[in-house]
Amino acid sequence: MAEKITSRSVDYSQWYLDIVLNAKLADYSPVKGCMVIRPRGYAIWERLRDELDRRFKATGHVNAYFPMLIPMSFLKKEAEHVEGFAPELAVVTHGGGEELDEPLVLRPTSETIIWDKYRDWIQSWRDLPLLINQWANVVRWEKRTRLFLRTAEFLWQEGHTAHETSKEAEEETLRMLEVYRSFAEEFLALPVVAGVKSDSEKFAGAVRTYTIEAMMQDRKALQAGTSHFLGQNFAKAFDVKFQSREGKLEHVWASSWGVSTRLVGALIMTHSDDKGLVLPPTLAPEEVVIVPIFKGDSKPAVLAYGERLATALKSLGLRVVFDSDESNSPGWKFAEWEMRGTPVRIELGPRDMEAGKVVLVRRDTGEKEIVAVEAAPARVRELLGLIQANLLERARAFRVENTKSIGTRDEMLAFFSKEGAGTADATGGFAEALWCGSAECEAGLKAETKATLRCMPMDRQEGISGTCALCGAPAKHRAIFSRSY
């Protein structure tokens, strides 16, 4: 039974949790910061994972699995890497009743354990490129956690590739960023800005981090995926060399890239509303629910009418639920399926049946339409396409609306000071501004407003001229600043 969902305008954080818990996507674990992904949440993750996996394979990648336990000494081999991850490590000190000689960490990411192996696997340029991905759980001991968005353990994929040249490794880094961007927009209906991170926000151990950034309904940014050009940092740390085409011994070039279960959180905060979850049809465990309405004598005929329609819908390959459970009223079911996020609801009662009609209701807009039952399957399929497109466009329009070009420090402070306290009616958003490139400007803004440099959008770096909005020095980049998850 759907419990009351807090309105977004009252408390956005509570609304988010209400959706996650009431739609039974996830639950708390007795271990602080860990999450139980319930069957409905996991079904969404499975659909997301399978599609992404398909796209990885289509771009030449294969899957493998590396151990979760990493010797502490491995992390220390790359100086920036250990500095970045040390505060978040969970450490295994005992195994089989004995204290271990060397503590083992639960992987926070797998560069170190993987590059230790690549040393054995790579001898010559013939062994390259090596294009491996893994689907795994990782652990980062976070102080403040939130279901899906930030949990001590989460599920993700991490690609780790090895190349002959810097150019090839960077091309791979960008290829995977584009896989993420197109996947986010086409499959998740999640519009994103693709860009480069500043040095202070890049991955610990990377030369350069690329990111896709999405805007949530409360106008905060969410980093939805990252792709790192690692240069030769890990090859040097783990002494991974190959014989080049010219017969020289050289260090290998690398990329790594990942997305995680936090994408489920991004989906919720992009599409859903005060009635509950809204899912893009691509991800919905069921695309259509049929709710029959009957009293007394009409029951057998209405049920048969509904079942015939369910069969017709399934024959088009659609995922259909026929909710004929009599222990709940139609009204209760409408609310329940809205809360669960099913894209299209079909209502049919005795009068609809007599007229040869059914009622179709879109979850995204709430629009109703009455169609002839024969026309319903084709129309439902059409509606699913319209819903998928509308979700993307609605979210994109929202982002555009809440992205402002900012020229001066005062404007910047005003833009972020106006932001409300975590409600969807808050102002703020993406501030697009020229930037001098200095970490001091970033740190100063963050201290005053909590806004950080989300990325330097890749398609907005041409013809930079003017001064840094934060310090007035000559600008080098155009950047997006925002508060974030």
Add this chain to the structure above:
Amino acid sequence: MAEKITSRSVDYSQWYLDIVLNAKLADYSPVKGCMVIRPRGYAIWERLRDELDRRFKATGHVNAYFPMLIPMSFLKKEAEHVEGFAPELAVVTHGGGEELDEPLVLRPTSETIIWDKYRDWIQSWRDLPLLINQWANVVRWEKRTRLFLRTAEFLWQEGHTAHETSKEAEEETLRMLEVYRSFAEEFLALPVVAGVKSDSEKFAGAVRTYTIEAMMQDRKALQAGTSHFLGQNFAKAFDVKFQSREGKLEHVWASSWGVSTRLVGALIMTHSDDKGLVLPPTLAPEEVVIVPIFKGDSKPAVLAYGERLATALKSLGLRVVFDSDESNSPGWKFAEWEMRGTPVRIELGPRDMEAGKVVLVRRDTGEKEIVAVEAAPARVRELLGLIQANLLERARAFRVENTKSIGTRDEMLAFFSKEGAGTADATGGFAEALWCGSAECEAGLKAETKATLRCMPMDRQEGISGTCALCGAPAKHRAIFSRSY
């Protein structure tokens, strides 16, 4: 490059490792007892996993994900459970730079963390049955490990179901045993004996454990999957009660069941030979490899001939590799693809081309046949079916041949004493014998021969009469004894 594979008749254990390492299925990890699953090994696991997942869903199960970290106190709630798993636990004592208040164990299995949650999710009979599976990594700190067969961390699936009645829970336990049995035989070509474990071999916390047992080529048994009837043990330990249809508050009944990456080891030790891996077509990353043979002028025509054939094979939905790499000789390629386990090889050279023929070679029997190129795709598909069936029947015949009915203690000792030192030419095997039911008889045999009671075959328990082969007391069961992995 295929390195030399030790013959099975010389050293079966080394042969096994040679296959795993040379076919690039897995590799050692710097952390003792952990394993790296390489892309080829993982591709086999993926095919296996996807098919099993399909069968779970077809029987009404859904997937979820529970945390890997379990409070130590949870394990202690079920007395037998903690006693069974305590010696194998890996323990996290520090997180985020601080010592934890309570140590957390890495899941060795997830009954405890799952049943703690089921307490919240189950209130009424309407919430039952709850049919959840998870795919996850688990950790059991084993002293002696072997790639795939026994590793400190491994991948598996674990089903955890909750039911209204004892009868329903036991029916589920048996349903999943049958899913495992049919999956093993139909998909893995792995013949198995389905049976019940003795009390001394059952899962720690179960009322009764069912198993499927396979015989490896060295005549040892390998436990390939288990399904446990848990009674109300975990419901009582975690206080999981439901309101019954009669309005009473009762403890829930449970099952759990799992198979793991050790199945990949079972596959190797069932089907492979001294030339390398032999894979059932269902699991082979590529079902067919085409090796063109050409010199000088014939190259373009032979390559075109091969490519047309590859296209024709793919159009039948077959997984095909066209190995036109010129840096290796045809002979090298034949050996390499045999080592990798590809079920069918197609050889084609200039003379074959002129005659409109190709050569087909079966990996399982080595048989060659020459067929017209137009007939090749259909014949390859037919061969794949024959190979799949032959692998199952060959392994079944081997098991039957090496299963002996044993009537007395002396016969039993003789049967196991004859066993050679870990070679495929060893004697020994499955000893089928009447048994009184006492743990002392099991322990005595184990001490003398290392053979254990593998299971009491479910289809061989009717009309038991006679005396225990080990002690002469009246027999209660018919059991299979064997050395095992």
